[in-house]
């Protein structure tokens with residue numbers, strides 16, 4: 001039922017430029033997406049999603065060479081946690097060329113294009129002058145920043161609590177999943193975000209909320225959770241792309257006339273969010 005309340009956007013190519021534009025059917029849909037912090041995006045026709053899904057399914061096979069991708073810190077590499085249903089291959093943009101096959105690295109760059117189109121639309125709506133977009137976003141708006149492309153599997157045969165309620169840290173998350181279970185908080189209650197065939201789920205994170213907070217139109221970072229996966233289909237697959245600011249950078253808050261209203265190092269902002277999350281427990 002919530003399905004009909006979640007706005008749907010499309011990406012359209014402007015033939016006069018190489019930039020893709022995000023568009024909603026009505027201005028009301030855009031308002032709702034910005035308030036909710038979440039919307040569906042019609043899967044762009046040129047996106048090689050089927051290839052990527054197949055790659056995702058194959059990489060957990062016992063003899064898959066991708067199981068040997070080393071772990072880099074806590075966030076990257078082939079990661080299987082014992083107390084969790086998740087097995088994943090997670091890599092930031094700098095390592096795509098090294099570990100992903102050519103067509104998957106290219107798929108990641110297609111998701112970069114989508115992420116950039118979304119953040120540019122957020123800036124356009126915010127009134128923040130275009131000359132400041134790059135600085136405000138720690139470089140992401142012009143192709144820099146930090147991006148992750150992760151292939152995630154949930155093995156529903158092992159017990160798990162799912163993902164506790166949280167907001168994402170970064171700017172934009174792009175999700176393709178074969179399984180229901182995602183819920184968002186609306187009016188104090190958790191509601192299902194059903195899988196809508198032919199569509200990706202887009203949600204906004206804390207860094208985007210931070211940089212638009214003093215503009216004409218701030219976006220919400222949506223609180224969401226994932227229910228423990230239970231189904232007759234034992235393995236569920238997901239592809240997740242995170243558009244984030246670089247961890248060693250700065251974020252700037254500007255108003256619609258370009259005056260600086262605040263700033264934070266990315267590290268400080270993330271540490272603050274982390275402590276808030278821990279207090280909530």
Ligand SMILES: [Fe+2]
Pocket residue numbers: 166167168224
């Ligand atoms: Fe999340």
